[in-house]
Amino acid sequence: MRIVDVAEFYAPNGGGVRTYIDRKFIAAAEAGHELFVIAPGPKDGFEARPGGGVIWVRSPGLPFDSNYWMFVHAGPVHAHLDRLKPDLVEASSPWRGAWIVASWAGFAAKAMFWHADPVASYPQRWLAPHVDPDRIDQLFAGFWSHLRRLATYFDSSVAGSVWLGRRLRDLDMGPLATIPLGADCSAFSPALRDDALHAGLVSDLGLPPDGKVLLGVGRFHPQKRWPMIAAAVAAANRPEQPIGLLILGDGMDRARVARAARRYPNVQLMTPTRDRSYLAKLFASVDGLVHGSESETFGLVIAEALASGLPVVLPDRGACSELAPPSVREIYRSADVGSATAAILRLFARDPVALRAASLQAATEVRSDSQHYVELFDLYDRLIRDRHAESATAV
Known part of the structure:
Protein backbone atom coordinates (compact mmCIF):
# COMPACT_ATOMS: atom_id res chain seq x y z
CA MET A 1 0.00 0.00 0.00
CA ARG A 2 1.01 3.62 -0.44
CA ILE A 3 0.78 5.75 2.70
CA VAL A 4 1.12 9.51 2.75
CA ASP A 5 1.70 11.13 6.14
CA VAL A 6 0.88 14.84 6.29
CA ALA A 7 3.23 15.55 9.19
CA GLU A 8 2.98 19.09 10.47
CA PHE A 9 5.69 18.63 13.11
CA TYR A 10 8.26 16.66 11.15
CA ALA A 11 11.37 18.85 10.96
CA PRO A 12 15.16 18.43 10.60
CA ASN A 13 15.66 19.37 14.27
CA GLY A 14 12.46 17.80 15.52
CA GLY A 15 12.09 15.54 18.51
CA GLY A 16 10.06 12.41 19.09
CA VAL A 17 7.85 12.81 16.02
CA ARG A 18 10.89 12.90 13.74
CA THR A 19 12.41 9.84 15.45
CA TYR A 20 9.12 7.96 15.13
CA ILE A 21 8.62 8.79 11.45
CA ASP A 22 12.24 8.03 10.54
CA ARG A 23 11.79 4.56 12.03
CA LYS A 24 8.45 4.23 10.22
CA PHE A 25 10.20 4.75 6.88
CA ILE A 26 12.40 1.73 7.59
CA ALA A 27 9.53 -0.41 8.85
CA ALA A 28 7.34 0.44 5.85
CA ALA A 29 10.10 -0.40 3.37
CA GLU A 30 10.80 -3.71 5.11
CA ALA A 31 7.09 -4.57 4.93
CA GLY A 32 6.92 -3.71 1.22
CA HIS A 33 4.91 -0.50 1.61
CA GLU A 34 5.55 2.94 0.16
CA LEU A 35 5.65 5.86 2.59
CA PHE A 36 5.75 9.53 1.69
CA VAL A 37 5.77 12.35 4.22
CA ILE A 38 4.50 15.82 3.31
CA ALA A 39 5.96 18.32 5.76
CA PRO A 40 6.24 22.12 5.96
CA GLY A 41 9.74 23.49 5.54
CA PRO A 42 11.75 26.58 4.57
CA LYS A 43 11.65 25.66 0.86
CA ASP A 44 10.13 23.16 -1.54
CA GLY A 45 12.11 19.98 -2.02
CA PHE A 46 12.29 16.20 -1.92
CA GLU A 47 14.42 14.00 0.29
CA ALA A 48 14.57 10.33 -0.73
CA ARG A 49 14.03 7.69 1.94
CA PRO A 50 13.68 3.89 1.85
CA GLY A 51 10.46 3.14 -0.03
CA GLY A 52 9.50 6.77 -0.50
CA GLY A 53 10.65 10.13 0.80
CA VAL A 54 9.93 13.49 2.41
CA ILE A 55 8.20 16.15 0.33
CA TRP A 56 8.94 19.58 1.76
CA VAL A 57 6.34 22.29 1.18
CA ARG A 58 7.59 25.87 1.44
CA SER A 59 5.87 27.36 4.48
CA PRO A 60 6.31 30.16 7.03
CA GLY A 61 8.16 29.46 10.25
CA LEU A 62 6.34 28.73 13.46
CA PRO A 63 6.39 32.06 15.34
CA PHE A 64 7.38 30.65 18.74
CA ASP A 65 9.78 27.87 17.68
CA SER A 66 12.34 28.36 14.90
CA ASN A 67 12.82 24.58 14.56
CA TYR A 68 9.41 24.17 12.91
CA TRP A 69 7.29 25.52 10.06
CA MET A 70 3.52 25.58 9.62
CA PHE A 71 1.13 24.76 6.81
CA VAL A 72 -0.99 27.67 5.62
CA HIS A 73 -2.44 26.89 2.20
CA ALA A 74 -4.12 23.58 1.44
CA GLY A 75 -3.47 23.80 -2.31
CA PRO A 76 0.16 22.58 -2.43
CA VAL A 77 -0.58 19.66 -0.11
CA HIS A 78 -3.69 18.68 -2.07
CA ALA A 79 -1.68 18.81 -5.30
CA HIS A 80 0.89 16.38 -3.90
CA LEU A 81 -1.90 14.07 -2.68
CA ASP A 82 -3.57 14.18 -6.11
CA ARG A 83 -0.27 13.22 -7.74
CA LEU A 84 0.64 10.45 -5.28
CA LYS A 85 -2.84 8.86 -5.22
CA PRO A 86 -2.31 7.25 -1.79
CA ASP A 87 -4.23 4.28 -0.47
CA LEU A 88 -4.25 5.93 2.98
CA VAL A 89 -3.56 9.46 4.17
CA GLU A 90 -2.41 9.97 7.73
CA ALA A 91 -2.54 13.29 9.57
CA SER A 92 -0.13 13.35 12.48
CA SER A 93 -1.29 16.46 14.30
CA PRO A 94 -4.75 17.85 15.19
CA TRP A 95 -3.94 21.30 13.82
CA ARG A 96 -3.92 22.82 10.34
CA GLY A 97 -2.44 19.72 8.69
CA ALA A 98 -5.35 17.57 9.80
CA TRP A 99 -7.91 20.01 8.40
CA ILE A 100 -6.00 20.05 5.10
CA VAL A 101 -6.26 16.25 4.97
CA ALA A 102 -9.93 16.38 6.01
CA SER A 103 -10.73 18.76 3.13
CA TRP A 104 -8.94 16.69 0.47
CA ALA A 105 -11.52 15.13 -1.86
CA GLY A 106 -9.41 12.23 -3.16
CA PHE A 107 -10.36 8.59 -2.74
CA ALA A 108 -8.30 7.19 0.13
CA ALA A 109 -8.75 5.98 3.65
CA LYS A 110 -7.86 8.58 6.29
CA ALA A 111 -6.37 8.17 9.76
CA MET A 112 -5.42 10.74 12.37
CA PHE A 113 -2.44 9.74 14.51
CA TRP A 114 -2.48 11.61 17.83
CA HIS A 115 1.14 12.52 18.52
CA ALA A 116 -0.02 15.26 20.90
CA ASP A 117 -2.74 16.17 23.38
CA PRO A 118 -3.13 19.95 22.98
CA VAL A 119 -5.06 20.49 26.21
CA ALA A 120 -2.63 18.46 28.32
CA SER A 121 0.35 20.15 26.65
CA TYR A 122 -0.80 23.71 27.20
CA PRO A 123 -3.68 24.76 29.50
CA GLN A 124 -3.31 21.79 31.84
CA ARG A 125 0.43 22.44 32.07
CA TRP A 126 0.03 26.20 32.50
CA LEU A 127 -2.49 25.83 35.31
CA ALA A 128 -0.93 22.84 37.09
CA PRO A 129 -1.02 22.15 39.97
CA HIS A 130 -3.59 24.84 40.87
CA VAL A 131 -6.55 23.63 38.77
CA ASP A 132 -7.75 20.04 38.48
CA PRO A 133 -7.06 18.62 34.97
CA ASP A 134 -10.67 17.39 34.62
CA ARG A 135 -11.90 20.90 35.34
CA ILE A 136 -9.63 22.24 32.59
CA ASP A 137 -11.07 19.69 30.13
CA GLN A 138 -14.51 21.02 31.05
CA LEU A 139 -13.42 24.61 30.48
CA PHE A 140 -12.11 23.58 27.05
CA ALA A 141 -15.27 21.68 26.08
CA GLY A 142 -15.63 23.86 22.98
CA PHE A 143 -12.14 22.97 21.80
CA TRP A 144 -12.77 19.24 22.34
CA SER A 145 -16.03 19.63 20.39
CA HIS A 146 -13.98 21.18 17.57
CA LEU A 147 -11.62 18.17 17.61
CA ARG A 148 -14.54 15.72 17.65
CA ARG A 149 -15.86 17.40 14.51
CA LEU A 150 -12.41 17.08 12.93
CA ALA A 151 -12.28 13.37 13.82
CA THR A 152 -15.49 12.71 11.85
CA TYR A 153 -13.55 13.28 8.62
CA PHE A 154 -11.26 10.31 9.41
CA ASP A 155 -11.95 6.60 9.27
CA SER A 156 -10.11 6.15 12.56
CA SER A 157 -8.02 7.95 15.10
CA VAL A 158 -4.88 6.22 16.40
CA ALA A 159 -3.61 6.52 19.97
CA GLY A 160 0.00 5.58 20.65
CA SER A 161 -0.52 4.59 24.29
CA VAL A 162 -3.13 3.00 26.52
CA TRP A 163 -3.33 6.24 28.54
CA LEU A 164 -4.07 8.36 25.46
CA GLY A 165 -6.50 5.81 24.07
CA ARG A 166 -8.44 5.87 27.33
CA ARG A 167 -8.43 9.67 27.32
CA LEU A 168 -9.64 9.98 23.72
CA ARG A 169 -12.32 7.36 24.31
CA ASP A 170 -13.55 9.21 27.41
CA LEU A 171 -13.72 12.37 25.30
CA ASP A 172 -15.82 10.53 22.68
CA MET A 173 -13.36 11.06 19.85
CA GLY A 174 -15.09 8.61 17.49
CA PRO A 175 -13.63 5.42 15.96
CA LEU A 176 -10.33 4.76 17.71
CA ALA A 177 -7.51 2.23 17.59
CA THR A 178 -5.01 2.04 20.45
CA ILE A 179 -1.63 0.83 19.14
CA PRO A 180 1.08 1.54 21.73
CA LEU A 181 4.41 2.70 20.39
CA GLY A 182 7.64 0.90 21.23
CA ALA A 183 11.39 1.32 21.42
CA ASP A 184 14.04 0.29 18.93
CA CYS A 185 15.05 -2.73 20.99
CA SER A 186 17.66 -3.69 18.41
CA ALA A 187 19.58 -0.49 19.20
CA PHE A 188 19.05 0.04 22.96
CA SER A 189 20.32 -2.59 25.37
CA THR A 364 13.38 -7.72 28.33
CA GLU A 365 9.72 -6.69 28.57
CA VAL A 366 9.82 -3.44 26.58
CA ARG A 367 7.53 -3.45 23.57
CA SER A 368 9.44 -3.15 20.29
CA ASP A 369 8.60 -0.50 17.74
CA SER A 370 8.59 -3.29 15.13
CA GLN A 371 5.50 -4.73 16.80
CA HIS A 372 3.86 -1.30 16.76
CA TYR A 373 4.45 -0.81 13.05
CA VAL A 374 3.14 -4.29 12.19
CA GLU A 375 -0.10 -3.53 14.04
CA LEU A 376 -0.31 -0.03 12.53
CA PHE A 377 0.05 -1.29 8.96
CA ASP A 378 -2.49 -4.04 9.67
CA LEU A 379 -4.96 -1.37 10.81
CA TYR A 380 -4.28 0.75 7.74
CA ASP A 381 -4.79 -2.28 5.49
CA ARG A 382 -8.18 -2.89 7.12
CA LEU A 383 -9.19 0.76 6.73
CA ILE A 384 -8.27 0.64 3.03
CA ARG A 385 -10.24 -2.56 2.48
CA ASP A 386 -13.24 -1.11 4.32
CA ARG A 387 -13.10 2.03 2.19
CA HIS A 388 -13.10 -0.04 -1.03
CA ALA A 389 -15.92 -2.24 0.27
CA GLU A 390 -18.04 0.80 1.07
CA SER A 391 -17.37 2.20 -2.41
CA ALA A 392 -18.37 -1.08 -4.04
CA THR A 393 -21.57 -1.22 -2.00
CA ALA A 394 -22.43 2.35 -2.95
CA VAL A 395 -22.10 1.49 -6.64
Whole structure:
Protein backbone atom coordinates (compact mmCIF):
# COMPACT_ATOMS: atom_id res chain seq x y z
CA MET A 1 0.00 0.00 0.00
CA ARG A 2 1.01 3.62 -0.44
CA ILE A 3 0.78 5.75 2.70
CA VAL A 4 1.12 9.51 2.75
CA ASP A 5 1.70 11.13 6.14
CA VAL A 6 0.88 14.84 6.29
CA ALA A 7 3.23 15.55 9.19
CA GLU A 8 2.98 19.09 10.47
CA PHE A 9 5.69 18.63 13.11
CA TYR A 10 8.26 16.66 11.15
CA ALA A 11 11.37 18.85 10.96
CA PRO A 12 15.16 18.43 10.60
CA ASN A 13 15.66 19.37 14.27
CA GLY A 14 12.46 17.80 15.52
CA GLY A 15 12.09 15.54 18.51
CA GLY A 16 10.06 12.41 19.09
CA VAL A 17 7.85 12.81 16.02
CA ARG A 18 10.89 12.90 13.74
CA THR A 19 12.41 9.84 15.45
CA TYR A 20 9.12 7.96 15.13
CA ILE A 21 8.62 8.79 11.45
CA ASP A 22 12.24 8.03 10.54
CA ARG A 23 11.79 4.56 12.03
CA LYS A 24 8.45 4.23 10.22
CA PHE A 25 10.20 4.75 6.88
CA ILE A 26 12.40 1.73 7.59
CA ALA A 27 9.53 -0.41 8.85
CA ALA A 28 7.34 0.44 5.85
CA ALA A 29 10.10 -0.40 3.37
CA GLU A 30 10.80 -3.71 5.11
CA ALA A 31 7.09 -4.57 4.93
CA GLY A 32 6.92 -3.71 1.22
CA HIS A 33 4.91 -0.50 1.61
CA GLU A 34 5.55 2.94 0.16
CA LEU A 35 5.65 5.86 2.59
CA PHE A 36 5.75 9.53 1.69
CA VAL A 37 5.77 12.35 4.22
CA ILE A 38 4.50 15.82 3.31
CA ALA A 39 5.96 18.32 5.76
CA PRO A 40 6.24 22.12 5.96
CA GLY A 41 9.74 23.49 5.54
CA PRO A 42 11.75 26.58 4.57
CA LYS A 43 11.65 25.66 0.86
CA ASP A 44 10.13 23.16 -1.54
CA GLY A 45 12.11 19.98 -2.02
CA PHE A 46 12.29 16.20 -1.92
CA GLU A 47 14.42 14.00 0.29
CA ALA A 48 14.57 10.33 -0.73
CA ARG A 49 14.03 7.69 1.94
CA PRO A 50 13.68 3.89 1.85
CA GLY A 51 10.46 3.14 -0.03
CA GLY A 52 9.50 6.77 -0.50
CA GLY A 53 10.65 10.13 0.80
CA VAL A 54 9.93 13.49 2.41
CA ILE A 55 8.20 16.15 0.33
CA TRP A 56 8.94 19.58 1.76
CA VAL A 57 6.34 22.29 1.18
CA ARG A 58 7.59 25.87 1.44
CA SER A 59 5.87 27.36 4.48
CA PRO A 60 6.31 30.16 7.03
CA GLY A 61 8.16 29.46 10.25
CA LEU A 62 6.34 28.73 13.46
CA PRO A 63 6.39 32.06 15.34
CA PHE A 64 7.38 30.65 18.74
CA ASP A 65 9.78 27.87 17.68
CA SER A 66 12.34 28.36 14.90
CA ASN A 67 12.82 24.58 14.56
CA TYR A 68 9.41 24.17 12.91
CA TRP A 69 7.29 25.52 10.06
CA MET A 70 3.52 25.58 9.62
CA PHE A 71 1.13 24.76 6.81
CA VAL A 72 -0.99 27.67 5.62
CA HIS A 73 -2.44 26.89 2.20
CA ALA A 74 -4.12 23.58 1.44
CA GLY A 75 -3.47 23.80 -2.31
CA PRO A 76 0.16 22.58 -2.43
CA VAL A 77 -0.58 19.66 -0.11
CA HIS A 78 -3.69 18.68 -2.07
CA ALA A 79 -1.68 18.81 -5.30
CA HIS A 80 0.89 16.38 -3.90
CA LEU A 81 -1.90 14.07 -2.68
CA ASP A 82 -3.57 14.18 -6.11
CA ARG A 83 -0.27 13.22 -7.74
CA LEU A 84 0.64 10.45 -5.28
CA LYS A 85 -2.84 8.86 -5.22
CA PRO A 86 -2.31 7.25 -1.79
CA ASP A 87 -4.23 4.28 -0.47
CA LEU A 88 -4.25 5.93 2.98
CA VAL A 89 -3.56 9.46 4.17
CA GLU A 90 -2.41 9.97 7.73
CA ALA A 91 -2.54 13.29 9.57
CA SER A 92 -0.13 13.35 12.48
CA SER A 93 -1.29 16.46 14.30
CA PRO A 94 -4.75 17.85 15.19
CA TRP A 95 -3.94 21.30 13.82
CA ARG A 96 -3.92 22.82 10.34
CA GLY A 97 -2.44 19.72 8.69
CA ALA A 98 -5.35 17.57 9.80
CA TRP A 99 -7.91 20.01 8.40
CA ILE A 100 -6.00 20.05 5.10
CA VAL A 101 -6.26 16.25 4.97
CA ALA A 102 -9.93 16.38 6.01
CA SER A 103 -10.73 18.76 3.13
CA TRP A 104 -8.94 16.69 0.47
CA ALA A 105 -11.52 15.13 -1.86
CA GLY A 106 -9.41 12.23 -3.16
CA PHE A 107 -10.36 8.59 -2.74
CA ALA A 108 -8.30 7.19 0.13
CA ALA A 109 -8.75 5.98 3.65
CA LYS A 110 -7.86 8.58 6.29
CA ALA A 111 -6.37 8.17 9.76
CA MET A 112 -5.42 10.74 12.37
CA PHE A 113 -2.44 9.74 14.51
CA TRP A 114 -2.48 11.61 17.83
CA HIS A 115 1.14 12.52 18.52
CA ALA A 116 -0.02 15.26 20.90
CA ASP A 117 -2.74 16.17 23.38
CA PRO A 118 -3.13 19.95 22.98
CA VAL A 119 -5.06 20.49 26.21
CA ALA A 120 -2.63 18.46 28.32
CA SER A 121 0.35 20.15 26.65
CA TYR A 122 -0.80 23.71 27.20
CA PRO A 123 -3.68 24.76 29.50
CA GLN A 124 -3.31 21.79 31.84
CA ARG A 125 0.43 22.44 32.07
CA TRP A 126 0.03 26.20 32.50
CA LEU A 127 -2.49 25.83 35.31
CA ALA A 128 -0.93 22.84 37.09
CA PRO A 129 -1.02 22.15 39.97
CA HIS A 130 -3.59 24.84 40.87
CA VAL A 131 -6.55 23.63 38.77
CA ASP A 132 -7.75 20.04 38.48
CA PRO A 133 -7.06 18.62 34.97
CA ASP A 134 -10.67 17.39 34.62
CA ARG A 135 -11.90 20.90 35.34
CA ILE A 136 -9.63 22.24 32.59
CA ASP A 137 -11.07 19.69 30.13
CA GLN A 138 -14.51 21.02 31.05
CA LEU A 139 -13.42 24.61 30.48
CA PHE A 140 -12.11 23.58 27.05
CA ALA A 141 -15.27 21.68 26.08
CA GLY A 142 -15.63 23.86 22.98
CA PHE A 143 -12.14 22.97 21.80
CA TRP A 144 -12.77 19.24 22.34
CA SER A 145 -16.03 19.63 20.39
CA HIS A 146 -13.98 21.18 17.57
CA LEU A 147 -11.62 18.17 17.61
CA ARG A 148 -14.54 15.72 17.65
CA ARG A 149 -15.86 17.40 14.51
CA LEU A 150 -12.41 17.08 12.93
CA ALA A 151 -12.28 13.37 13.82
CA THR A 152 -15.49 12.71 11.85
CA TYR A 153 -13.55 13.28 8.62
CA PHE A 154 -11.26 10.31 9.41
CA ASP A 155 -11.95 6.60 9.27
CA SER A 156 -10.11 6.15 12.56
CA SER A 157 -8.02 7.95 15.10
CA VAL A 158 -4.88 6.22 16.40
CA ALA A 159 -3.61 6.52 19.97
CA GLY A 160 0.00 5.58 20.65
CA SER A 161 -0.52 4.59 24.29
CA VAL A 162 -3.13 3.00 26.52
CA TRP A 163 -3.33 6.24 28.54
CA LEU A 164 -4.07 8.36 25.46
CA GLY A 165 -6.50 5.81 24.07
CA ARG A 166 -8.44 5.87 27.33
CA ARG A 167 -8.43 9.67 27.32
CA LEU A 168 -9.64 9.98 23.72
CA ARG A 169 -12.32 7.36 24.31
CA ASP A 170 -13.55 9.21 27.41
CA LEU A 171 -13.72 12.37 25.30
CA ASP A 172 -15.82 10.53 22.68
CA MET A 173 -13.36 11.06 19.85
CA GLY A 174 -15.09 8.61 17.49
CA PRO A 175 -13.63 5.42 15.96
CA LEU A 176 -10.33 4.76 17.71
CA ALA A 177 -7.51 2.23 17.59
CA THR A 178 -5.01 2.04 20.45
CA ILE A 179 -1.63 0.83 19.14
CA PRO A 180 1.08 1.54 21.73
CA LEU A 181 4.41 2.70 20.39
CA GLY A 182 7.64 0.90 21.23
CA ALA A 183 11.39 1.32 21.42
CA ASP A 184 14.04 0.29 18.93
CA CYS A 185 15.05 -2.73 20.99
CA SER A 186 17.66 -3.69 18.41
CA ALA A 187 19.58 -0.49 19.20
CA PHE A 188 19.05 0.04 22.96
CA SER A 189 20.32 -2.59 25.37
CA PRO A 190 21.81 -2.92 28.88
CA ALA A 191 24.71 -4.80 27.26
CA LEU A 192 25.99 -1.47 25.91
CA ARG A 193 26.92 -0.21 29.38
CA ASP A 194 30.40 1.31 29.39
CA ASP A 195 31.89 1.69 32.86
CA ALA A 196 34.63 3.99 31.55
CA LEU A 197 32.00 6.29 30.03
CA HIS A 198 30.11 6.29 33.33
CA ALA A 199 33.25 7.22 35.26
CA GLY A 200 33.93 10.05 32.81
CA LEU A 201 30.40 11.42 33.20
CA VAL A 202 30.71 11.30 36.99
CA SER A 203 34.00 13.21 36.78
CA ASP A 204 32.58 15.77 34.33
CA LEU A 205 29.79 16.52 36.81
CA GLY A 206 32.33 17.10 39.57
CA LEU A 207 31.04 14.18 41.62
CA PRO A 208 33.12 11.71 43.64
CA PRO A 209 33.64 8.23 42.14
CA ASP A 210 30.55 6.82 43.88
CA GLY A 211 28.31 9.52 42.35
CA LYS A 212 25.11 8.69 40.49
CA VAL A 213 24.30 10.15 37.08
CA LEU A 214 20.74 10.93 36.04
CA LEU A 215 19.95 11.65 32.40
CA GLY A 216 17.23 13.89 31.00
CA VAL A 217 16.51 13.71 27.26
CA GLY A 218 14.08 15.81 25.27
CA ARG A 219 13.33 19.07 23.49
CA PHE A 220 14.11 22.30 25.27
CA HIS A 221 10.49 23.35 25.53
CA PRO A 222 8.52 24.59 28.58
CA GLN A 223 6.44 21.41 28.32
CA LYS A 224 9.49 19.37 29.41
CA ARG A 225 10.00 21.36 32.67
CA TRP A 226 13.83 21.16 32.60
CA PRO A 227 14.38 23.98 35.14
CA MET A 228 12.16 22.13 37.61
CA ILE A 229 14.04 18.87 37.00
CA ALA A 230 17.39 20.63 37.47
CA ALA A 231 16.22 22.11 40.78
CA ALA A 232 14.95 18.71 41.96
CA VAL A 233 18.24 16.94 41.20
CA ALA A 234 20.24 19.74 42.81
CA ALA A 235 18.14 19.38 45.97
CA ALA A 236 18.61 15.60 45.96
CA ASN A 237 22.41 15.85 45.82
CA ARG A 238 23.68 14.83 49.27
CA PRO A 239 27.18 14.14 50.68
CA GLU A 240 26.13 10.58 51.50
CA GLN A 241 24.69 10.09 47.99
CA PRO A 242 26.12 12.45 45.33
CA ILE A 243 23.80 12.83 42.33
CA GLY A 244 24.26 14.81 39.12
CA LEU A 245 22.14 15.50 36.03
CA LEU A 246 22.97 15.58 32.33
CA ILE A 247 20.36 17.15 30.04
CA LEU A 248 20.51 16.23 26.35
CA GLY A 249 18.41 18.20 23.89
CA ASP A 250 17.89 21.51 22.16
CA GLY A 251 15.09 23.83 21.19
CA MET A 252 13.28 27.11 21.68
CA ASP A 253 13.77 27.15 25.47
CA ARG A 254 17.56 26.71 25.39
CA ALA A 255 18.40 30.04 27.05
CA ARG A 256 16.13 29.40 30.01
CA VAL A 257 17.30 25.78 30.40
CA ALA A 258 20.95 26.90 30.23
CA ARG A 259 20.35 29.55 32.91
CA ALA A 260 18.78 26.92 35.15
CA ALA A 261 21.71 24.53 34.64
CA ARG A 262 24.25 27.23 35.48
CA ARG A 263 22.73 27.63 38.93
CA TYR A 264 23.80 24.14 39.98
CA PRO A 265 27.32 22.68 39.81
CA ASN A 266 25.94 19.14 39.51
CA VAL A 267 23.78 19.91 36.43
CA GLN A 268 25.17 20.17 32.89
CA LEU A 269 23.85 20.43 29.35
CA MET A 270 25.24 18.00 26.80
CA THR A 271 26.08 18.86 23.21
CA PRO A 272 23.08 17.89 21.03
CA THR A 273 23.68 14.79 18.91
CA ARG A 274 21.77 12.46 16.60
CA ASP A 275 24.37 9.71 16.80
CA ARG A 276 22.06 6.83 17.73
CA SER A 277 24.89 4.46 18.60
CA TYR A 278 26.34 6.97 21.06
CA LEU A 279 22.90 7.67 22.50
CA ALA A 280 22.34 3.95 23.09
CA LYS A 281 25.68 3.65 24.89
CA LEU A 282 24.93 6.78 26.92
CA PHE A 283 21.52 5.48 27.99
CA ALA A 284 23.03 2.18 29.13
CA SER A 285 25.89 3.88 31.01
CA VAL A 286 24.05 6.28 33.33
CA ASP A 287 22.23 5.33 36.53
CA GLY A 288 18.71 6.43 35.74
CA LEU A 289 16.49 8.68 33.64
CA VAL A 290 14.35 11.53 34.97
CA HIS A 291 11.50 13.13 33.02
CA GLY A 292 9.44 16.25 33.62
CA SER A 293 6.62 16.39 31.07
CA GLU A 294 3.21 15.28 32.28
CA SER A 295 1.60 15.64 28.83
CA GLU A 296 3.45 12.91 26.93
CA THR A 297 1.20 10.81 24.74
CA PHE A 298 3.71 7.95 24.87
CA GLY A 299 7.21 8.88 26.02
CA LEU A 300 9.67 7.39 23.55
CA VAL A 301 12.73 8.26 25.65
CA ILE A 302 11.19 6.40 28.59
CA ALA A 303 10.83 3.25 26.49
CA GLU A 304 14.42 3.64 25.26
CA ALA A 305 15.64 4.08 28.84
CA LEU A 306 13.81 0.96 30.00
CA ALA A 307 15.20 -1.00 27.03
CA SER A 308 18.66 0.18 28.15
CA GLY A 309 18.19 -1.23 31.65
CA LEU A 310 17.55 2.07 33.44
CA PRO A 311 15.24 2.86 36.35
CA VAL A 312 13.16 5.99 35.83
CA VAL A 313 11.70 8.93 37.78
CA LEU A 314 8.42 10.10 36.24
CA PRO A 315 5.48 12.48 36.78
CA ASP A 316 2.15 11.03 37.86
CA ARG A 317 0.22 12.26 34.81
CA GLY A 318 0.49 11.45 31.13
CA ALA A 319 1.44 8.20 29.44
CA CYS A 320 4.98 7.86 30.82
CA SER A 321 4.18 6.36 34.21
CA GLU A 322 2.25 3.51 32.58
CA LEU A 323 5.32 2.43 30.60
CA ALA A 324 7.46 1.46 33.59
CA PRO A 325 6.69 -1.30 36.12
CA PRO A 326 6.75 -0.28 39.81
CA SER A 327 9.94 -2.31 40.29
CA VAL A 328 11.95 0.27 38.31
CA ARG A 329 10.08 3.53 38.72
CA GLU A 330 9.48 6.27 41.22
CA ILE A 331 6.53 8.60 40.66
CA TYR A 332 6.24 12.21 41.77
CA ARG A 333 3.44 14.78 41.76
CA SER A 334 3.56 16.60 38.43
CA ALA A 335 5.17 20.06 38.40
CA ASP A 336 6.22 19.70 42.05
CA VAL A 337 9.95 20.19 42.72
CA GLY A 338 9.81 18.82 46.25
CA SER A 339 7.93 15.73 45.20
CA ALA A 340 10.40 15.11 42.36
CA THR A 341 13.32 15.49 44.77
CA ALA A 342 11.75 12.95 47.14
CA ALA A 343 11.22 10.51 44.26
CA ILE A 344 14.89 10.75 43.25
CA LEU A 345 15.99 10.11 46.83
CA ARG A 346 13.66 7.10 47.06
CA LEU A 347 15.11 5.64 43.88
CA PHE A 348 18.70 5.74 45.09
CA ALA A 349 17.72 4.57 48.57
CA ARG A 350 16.69 1.22 47.06
CA ASP A 351 18.93 -1.81 47.27
CA PRO A 352 21.22 -1.34 44.23
CA VAL A 353 21.56 -5.04 43.47
CA ALA A 354 17.80 -5.60 43.51
CA LEU A 355 17.20 -2.45 41.46
CA ARG A 356 19.71 -3.53 38.82
CA ALA A 357 18.15 -6.99 38.61
CA ALA A 358 14.68 -5.46 38.21
CA SER A 359 15.96 -3.06 35.54
CA LEU A 360 17.52 -5.90 33.53
CA GLN A 361 14.25 -7.82 33.73
CA ALA A 362 12.23 -4.76 32.68
CA ALA A 363 14.50 -4.33 29.65
CA THR A 364 13.38 -7.72 28.33
CA GLU A 365 9.72 -6.69 28.57
CA VAL A 366 9.82 -3.44 26.58
CA ARG A 367 7.53 -3.45 23.57
CA SER A 368 9.44 -3.15 20.29
CA ASP A 369 8.60 -0.50 17.74
CA SER A 370 8.59 -3.29 15.13
CA GLN A 371 5.50 -4.73 16.80
CA HIS A 372 3.86 -1.30 16.76
CA TYR A 373 4.45 -0.81 13.05
CA VAL A 374 3.14 -4.29 12.19
CA GLU A 375 -0.10 -3.53 14.04
CA LEU A 376 -0.31 -0.03 12.53
CA PHE A 377 0.05 -1.29 8.96
CA ASP A 378 -2.49 -4.04 9.67
CA LEU A 379 -4.96 -1.37 10.81
CA TYR A 380 -4.28 0.75 7.74
CA ASP A 381 -4.79 -2.28 5.49
CA ARG A 382 -8.18 -2.89 7.12
CA LEU A 383 -9.19 0.76 6.73
CA ILE A 384 -8.27 0.64 3.03
CA ARG A 385 -10.24 -2.56 2.48
CA ASP A 386 -13.24 -1.11 4.32
CA ARG A 387 -13.10 2.03 2.19
CA HIS A 388 -13.10 -0.04 -1.03
CA ALA A 389 -15.92 -2.24 0.27
CA GLU A 390 -18.04 0.80 1.07
CA SER A 391 -17.37 2.20 -2.41
CA ALA A 392 -18.37 -1.08 -4.04
CA THR A 393 -21.57 -1.22 -2.00
CA ALA A 394 -22.43 2.35 -2.95
CA VAL A 395 -22.10 1.49 -6.64
